[in-house]
Amino acid sequence: KTTVFVLETFGSNTLGTFCWNTGCNQDRPQPYTFSVVATDDGCPPKSDISAFNIQVMPYNGPDSILGPDSLCFGNHLGVQYSIQNPQKYSSLFWSVTGGNIVGSASDSIVTIDWNTNSVGTVTLAAVSWKGCTAPPISKNVAVGFNFQVNAGVGGIYCKRDTVQVGTPPISGLTYSWSPDTDFVDAQQAVAQHIVNQPQWLTVTGIDVAGCQDTSRVFIDTYPPIPDLSVTGPDTLCFGDHLDVSYETDALPAINYDWVINGGAILTGNGTSVVQVDWTPGGRGLLQLTVGDTFG
Numbered sequence: 001k002t003t004v005f006v007l008e009t010f011g012s013n014t015l016g017t018f019c020w021n022t023g024c025n026q027d028r029p030q031p032y033t034f035s036v037v038a039t040d041d042g043c044p045p046k047s048d049i050s051a052f053n054i055q056v057m058p059y060n061g062p063d064s065i066l067g068p069d070s071l072c073f074g075n076h077l078g079v080q081y082s083i084q085n086p087q088k089y090s091s092l093f094w095s096v097t098g099g100n101i102v103g104s105a106s107d108s109i110v111t112i113d114w115n116t117n118s119v120g121t122v123t124l125a126a127v128s129w130k131g132c133t134a135p136p137i138s139k140n141v142a143v144g145f146n147f148q149v150n151a152g153v154g155g156i157y158c159k160r161d162t163v164q165v166g167t168p169p170i171s172g173l174t175y176s177w178s179p180d181t182d183f184v185d186a187q188q189a190v191a192q193h194i195v196n197q198p199q200w201l202t203v204t205g206i207d208v209a210g211c212q213d214t215s216r217v218f219i220d221t222y223p224p225i226p227d228l229s230v231t232g233p234d235t236l237c238f239g240d241h242l243d244v245s246y247e248t249d250a251l252p253a254i255n256y257d258w259v260i261n262g263g264a265i266l267t268g269n270g271t272s273v274v275q276v277d278w279t280p281g282g283r284g285l286l287q288l289t290v291g292d293t294f295g
Contacts, residue, residue, distance in 0.1 A: 016036070018034065018052075020054070022056050024059060024128075024130065024131060024132035024133070026056050027056045027057055027058040027059070028056060031053040031054055031055045031056075032053070032054045032055075032056060033051055033052065033053050033054075034051070034052055034054070035049055035050065035051045035052070036049065036050050036052070037049045038050075059128055059132040059133075059134055060134055060135070061089065061126040061128070061133075061134020061135070061137070062083040062084065062085075062089075062124065062126055062134070062137060063137065064083070064084075064137065064139075065081050065082075065083060065122060065124055065137060065138070065139040066081065066082050066083060066084065067079065067080060067081035067082065067122070067139065067141075068141065069139060069140065069141050069142065070141065070142045070143075070144075070209040070210055071114060071141065071142070071143045071144065071209055072144045072207075072209055072211035073116055073143075073144050073145050073146040073147075073211065074146075076113070076114040076115075076116060076143050076144075077113045077114070078102065078111055078112075078113065079111070079112050079113075079114060079141075080109050080110065080111050080112075081094075081109070081110050081112065081122050081139070082108060082109045082110070083108070083124065083126070086108035088128075088129075089126040089127060089128060089129070090127050090128060090129045090131070091106065091126070091127040092106055092107070092108060092124060092125075092126055092127075093105065093106055093124070093125045093126075093127075094106070094110040094122065094123070094124055095122075095123045095124075095125075096110075096112055096120060096121065096122050096123070097120055097121045097123075098114060098115050098118045098119065098120020098121060098141070098143070099112045099113055099114040099115055099120045099122075099141075099143075100112065100113050110122070110124075114141060114143045115143060116143055116144065116145040116146070117143065117144065117145035117172050117207065117208060118142075118143055118208070119140055119141065119142045119143070119208060120140070120141045120143060121138050121139070121140050121141070122138065122139050122141060123136050123137070123138040124136060124137055124138075142208050142209040142210070143208070143209055144207040144208060144209035144210075144211035145172065145207055147170050147172075147173065147205060147207065147213060148213055148215075149167075149170070149173070149175070149189075149203055149204070149205035149213050149214065149215045150166070150167040150203075150215050151165060151166060151167075151201060151202065151203045151215035151216055151217035152164075152165045152166050152167050152190075152217050153217065154217045154218040154219055154220065155219070155220070156220040156221065156222055156294075157195045157219065157220070157221060157222070158195070158221070158222055158224075158294060158295065159195055159196060159197075159221050159222075159224045160194065160195065160196070161194075161195045162184075162192055162193070162194050162195070163192075163193050163195060163219065164190060164191070164192060164193075165177075165190075165191055165193050165201055165203075165217055165219070166188070166189050166190040166191050166203055167189065167190065168189060168190060169188075169189035169190070170189070170205065172207055172208060173189070173205040173206060173207055174187070174205070174206050175187060175188060175189045175191075175203060175204065175205055175206075176203070176204050176206075177191055177193075177201060177202065177203050177204075178201075178202050178204070179199070179201075182194045182195075182196055189203070189205075191203075193219065195219055195221055196221075197221060198218070198219065198220045198221050199218075199219060200216050200217070200218050200219075201216065201217050201218075201219060202214055202215070202216045203215055203216075203217075222292070222294040223292075225250060225290060225291075225292055226249075226250060228248060228249075228250050228288060228290060229248065229249055229250075230246055230247070230248050230286065230288055231246065231247050231248075231249070232244060232245060232246035232247065232286075236278060238280050241277070241278040241279075241280050242277045242278070243266065243275050243276075243277060244275070244276045244277075244278060245273060245274070245275055245276075246273070246274050246276060246286060247272060247273045248272050248273075248288055248290070250272070250288075250290045251272060254291060254292055254293050255270070255289075255290060255291035255292075256269070256270055256271055256272055256288065256290055257269075257270075257288070257289045257290070257291075258274050258286065258287070258288050259286075259287045259288075259289075260276060260284065260285070260286050260287075261284060261285040262278060262279050262282055262283060262284030262285060263276050263277055263278040263279050263284045263286075264276070264277050274286075
């Protein structure tokens with residue numbers, strides 16, 4: 001540290017130089033104080049004193065490590081890291097966890113082979129030309145691994161069926177399906193999907209480094225059965241309640257299953273038209289379920 005002070009002596013200036021080569025262990029929160037006393041040649045002499053504060057800061061060294069902080073599988077070997085202005089330091093000491101240094105650990109550039117599927121750390125301790133060691137600095141590096149996701153096997157389903165897609169999860173991956181609608185949970189490797197239309201479903205797997213792989217599966221649907229309707233009278237007077245005809249427009253279908261309460265089906269169960277005798281003096285219910293060849 002070099003400080004220049006100025007003394008005024010009756011309109012003229014007196015210059016002096018104060019030199020202090022601080023040591024590596026002399027930094028502290030409180031300032032150092034030095035004083036200057038000036039005395040004239042009068043009789044009696046007069047004097048004045050001035051005090052100066054000097055703050056000694058700690059040696060910090062480099063503030064960051066240059067190099068990638070995430071790597072996908074295949075790019076994890078021979079990765080180089082460095083700092084800005086390495087000539088400012090007399091010595092550099094590199095260390096690593098989650099990988100291995102290839103070559104020198106004390107050059108301005110370090111080369112690392114990283115382990116896969118982990119988060120490693122590269123650390124640097126720098127020493128100044130005056131022998132001061134800076135606090136070490138570190139960079140965390142996420143490294144992916146070799147993986148392939150599998151969306152599973154598609155098929156043809158009835159509308160509103162719930163089907164299972166995907167394959168068992170790979171440890172270390174997070175998953176997401178798209179489009180993410182009609183899933184019970186779209187963040188699972190094996191997911192439950194509610195079929196509403198023919199479409200491609202895509203699963204994406206992401207590892208610790210953010211590296212991705214995708215796979216698709218096609219879910220098809222059988223032709224849907226149209227919405228049902230049944231025609232026939234719903235209000236009957238006594239004498240008109242026997243041998244009443246009811247018909248559905250759900251054609252063609254394979255299975256027609258009629259169920260009745262408050263009456264009896266005379267003929268036609270298993271077809272699209274039934275004849276019913278109703279029990280008088282109350283309410284009845286006629287219910288129809290239809291099915292096709294696809295079940």
